[in-house]
Amino acid sequence: MQELVELIFPPAPVCAACARPLTGFFRTDFCRQCLDRLVFTGKPYCARCGRPLASRSAAGKQLCYTCTRTEPRFRLSRSALVYTEEARALIHRFKYEGQVELGKALGRLMAARLGNYPELGRYKVVVPIPLHPETAVSRTFNQALILAAQVADKRNRRLVPYVLQRLPGSALQHTLSGRQRRQGLAGEFYVADPAPIKGRRVLLIDDVLTTGSTLSEAARVLLRAGAKEVAGYTLAIGLAEKDGY
Numbered sequence: 001m002q003e004l005v006e007l008i009f010p011p012a013p014v015c016a017a018c019a020r021p022l023t024g025f026f027r028t029d030f031c032r033q034c035l036d037r038l039v040f041t042g043k044p045y046c047a048r049c050g051r052p053l054a055s056r057s058a059a060g061k062q063l064c065y066t067c068t069r070t071e072p073r074f075r076l077s078r079s080a081l082v083y084t085e086e087a088r089a090l091i092h093r094f095k096y097e098g099q100v101e102l103g104k105a106l107g108r109l110m111a112a113r114l115g116n117y118p119e120l121g122r123y124k125v126v127v128p129i130p131l132h133p134e135t136a137v138s139r140t141f142n143q144a145l146i147l148a149a150q151v152a153d154k155r156n157r158r159l160v161p162y163v164l165q166r167l168p169g170s171a172l173q174h175t176l177s178g179r180q181r182r183q184g185l186a187g188e189f190y191v192a193d194p195a196p197i198k199g200r201r202v203l204l205i206d207d208v209l210t211t212g213s214t215l216s217e218a219a220r221v222l223l224r225a226g227a228k229e230v231a232g233y234t235l236a237i238g239l240a241e242k243d244g245y
């Protein structure tokens with residue numbers, strides 16, 4: 001009976017973040033108020049990792065502080081959102097409270113924002129950053145895979161979900177400092193099947209870029225397995241004090 005009612009009177013579309021009814025002609029996932037609370041990335045940003053640079057320090061500057069100190073292994077990376085408190089809360093609901101529909105909506109937001117970055121246009125093979133095997137046991141889904149599936153689907157790219165794998169027994173990310181991560185990450189990833197990425201330009205997808213060390217390490221492993229070039233694209237990116245914030 002419920003299905004029949006919904007067939008005749010389909011439920012009004014609601015915002016994926018706040019569940020308020022959506023108004024307007026165009027089909028959107030988020031209401032105006034929720035979109036206005038998010039901060040989208042914009043120029044100026046680091047030519048390498050896409051981290052926004054404060055305008056007062058950006059005159060003539062091409063790279064962020066992190067990228068001037070360590071060269072990442074990915075060719076370039078871009079992000080859809082700045083990792084603000086709002087973005088963090090949405091990602092938390094998706095990642096830890098199992099709100100998969102919200103995650104899909106965030107993935108579609110990423111797909112829509114990808115058009116702002118023509119420099120990522122050549123990267124046609126989409127690979128999500130895999131979960132730690134330890135985390136995979138307690139979590140039913142990989143948030144990066146859900147985002148990657150939307151990006152691949154909406155931007156007409158090939159999703160290759162399981163070529164990149166993580167070795168078991170590696171320490172959990174959030175318990176490590178930036179330096180420990182850079183040191184401890186060596187050898188953390190491996191490529192299970194190089195065929196789909198050999199000679200291809202790969203777009204690595206993750207939820208948040210902070211230091212960039214995870215993306216860099218994954219890129220290193222993919223390049224060693226025969227990928228032609230590797231770029232990154234994340235839902236959100238953290239600002240850094242050293243870049244003027």
Ligand SMILES: [Zn+2]
Binds near residue numbers: 019020
């Ligand atoms: Zn809303």
Ligand SMILES: [Zn+2]
Binds near residue numbers: 046048064065066067
């Ligand atoms: Zn950078």
